Amino acid sequence: MPADHPPTKRGRVVMLVDNDVRGDSRVQKEARSMAAAGWEVILLGERRDSPLETWMIGDAEVRLVPMDDKLSVKPTAWRKSWRRPLSYAPGKEMPYRLEMIKVRQAELATRFAELNAKRRNGDSPAAHALGKAALLPTRVTHKVLSLWTRGRARETMKLRAARRDTNALFTKFPAWFWKTTMGNRAWRRLDPSLWQWELAFRNTIDKLEPDIIHANDFRMLGVGARAKLRAQAKGRKTKLVWDAHEYAPGLVPKFHRLWLPAITLHEAEYAPYADAVVTVSPSLADLLKEEHKLATRPGVVMNAPVQAPASDESAAAVPDLRADCGIGPDVPLLAYVGGITPVRGVDIIIDALPHLPEVHLAMVSVHPNGKNPAVEQIMAKAESLGVADRVHALPYVPHWQVSEYLSPADAAVSPLHHLPNHEIALSNKFFEYSHARLPLITSDIRTMAEMVRSTGQGEVFKAEDLDDFVRVVRLVMADPDRYRAAYDRDNLLLSWTWEAQAAVLDSVYTALLPASAPVAKPAPAVPAAPAEPQAAR
Structure with a gap:
């Protein structure tokens, strides 16, 4: 083929994810493997308040698109409450x-001190009384204002407590009202911050003119669906793949009380626009099919590890776990x-160590960004129990x-609590x-x-049963060796x-775009990229 004619690609895939890519091993593996299978892959992630960043x-x-968080405001942040006026x-x-x-108390105390000082220095009783x-x-x-202010403060604290009570009538009312009047579209009222990903990504997606949009998780589902509609309005046959990482109704509520109903409604509105759905486990595939009345069961692409890393991945030596812990080969780990x-x-592992006097714990949990308050808290707990010398906090590896890296250990622990998403998960760590x-x-x-x-x-x-955990350890x-067998x-x-999971994803793409779809024109250029940063676990 002539040098000025690039190889024909099977189609352009634009992957969307609501993070900075570096810590998301699933999307990294998807992007690399689909590009290796002949698709032209551009992975769009987010970068807060910074210029566009790109690498391979x-x-x-990979392109990290600048995004601000001006819409990330709790719905109550600017509203006074009519239930506690x-x-x-x-x-x-x-x-x-x-x-x-x-301040007023301090001012009055100063003025009374001044009067008393003058009285001691010779002021008459009459002058003192007049003062x-x-x-x-x-x-x-001061007394009236203090009573008024403290009264309003008590009302404010009562309001905060009422808003935290998820069963309170007035807490439930806004979600009920907007869901009743707007249906699935009510997320626009409950959590407008979901729009910020749309505002950040839409122009970049449209310029790329993808054949397939691969939307990771619930936030990017809406972004992908709206991009698909805009493409179809221009006559392009863009397809949407929704990659559901979690079961939205089973998530732990975050940020504010309306967040969870907002994301479930957002997902329900845009799920019908997906031409194909993939997810992480058979249990979640069944739930999604039922929840969204899908015509077919989603494909299962599990979060399995790479068996044969690429040459640029395998070049670096794998660290020695036991050396990093400073222990020998015979120490139980x-x-x-x-x-x-x-x-x-994870607390249960720390609580168990006093009952397991020879056992050490390797926690591969230290984030490379240097912000590790949870690790610091768990280490403080280990210190209080006198086991800190047997707990080793280690940085993530690619x-x-x-x-x-983990293979020199004697056993591995997954101590998750009972939550809906935990019940259906086969996690990365598994x-x-x-x-x-x-x-x-x-x-x-x-x-x-x-x-x-x-x-x-x-x-x-x-x-959460410490005695049973100690027994099993x-x-x-x-x-x-009995279990290794x-x-x-x-x-x-x-x-x-x-590799087995990538074949499933490739078959999903192929079903949507069965014929080779040469890219009509090159993707819009971006500034020269630095080398790929080390991917964190």
């Missing part, structure tokens, strides 16, 4: 008014990888190194632990517990590779 993941191009508006007014009470009388209006004003939040249950050939200690969340019991690769404990650590049966790990 294999043959896929004397309350202060949200913001800094209440603490300001309470501080002004102290006190002159302060009476100020004292009365548990491994945990991932974020630390209360519902992930996703393609995780399994090999597959990473499996490819590390580690015995798996998991809480009794449904899907993962069923898998571990069926394969024999580990043991299950009752979530002792059982596994007594004979880890499960990975040698029935080619268990072969289907749990990213």
Whole structure:
């Protein structure tokens, strides 16, 4: 083929994700593998208040689009409440008014001190009495204003408590009213911040003229659906793939009380626009089909690790876990990888260590951005229990190194609490632990517990039950080889590779765009890109 004619691509895929790509191993693997399969892939992520940034993941191009958060304001942040009309508006007014009470008290105390000083220095009783009388209006004003301010402050605190009560009638009313009057479109009233991704991404998507839009998760579903409509209005046959990472109604409410109803309505409005749906587990595929009345069951693309990293990925040596912990090969070692939040249950591992006097814990949880308050809190807890010398907080490694990095451990732990999304998940760490050939200690969340019991690769404990957790750790650590043997049966790990999952995603794209679709013109150029940054776990 002549040098001035680039190879024909199978079609242009624009992937959308609501993060900066670096910490999202799923989208990184999708972009790299689909580009390697012959698709022209441009992955759009977000970058807050900064210029456009771009780099390559294999043959896929990453662009971080500047986005501001001016719409990320709680719905109550600018509204006074008619149910507590004397309350202060949200913001800094209440603490300001309470501080002004102290200011007036300090001023009065100073003026009385001045009168008393003059009396001691020879002022007559009459002059002293006259001076006190002159302060009476100020004292009365201060008393009235103090009572008024403190009364309004009490009303404000009562309002805050009422707003936190999800069962309160007036808390439920706004969501009920807008859902009743607007249906799925009510998210526009409940959480307008969902528009900020649209404002940031829309022009870039339109200029790229994609054949396929791959929208990751609920926020980008709406962005992708609206982009598809604009493309169709111009006569292009753009297809939309929705990649559902989680079950939206099962998420823990965040940010404000209207956030969860807003995102579920947003998802419900735009799910019908998807030409194909993929998701992360069979259980979630079944839920999505039922929830959104989908014609076909979503394809399952699991978060499995890469079996054969690309040459640029495999060039760097994998660190030594035990060396990073400063321990030898005979020291019992548990491994945990991932974020630390209360519902992930990491506290139970720390609580168990006093009962497991020889066991160490490797937590691969330190974020490279340097902001690690959750890690600091868990280490403070370990210090208070006298086990900090056996808890090793380690930085994330690139996703393609995780399994090999963890393999020197004796067992791995997944102590998730019972939540709807946990019950249906086969998480990244499940597959990473499996490819590390580690015995798996998991809480009794449904899907993962069923898998571990069926394969024999580990043991299950009752979530949040310390005694049962200690029992299971002792059982596994007594004979880890018994559980490792499960990975040698029935080619268990072969289907749990990213390569197998990429073939599923490629088949989804191919069904939507069966014929080769040469790109009509090159994608709009962007400034020269720096080298790809190291991907974090």
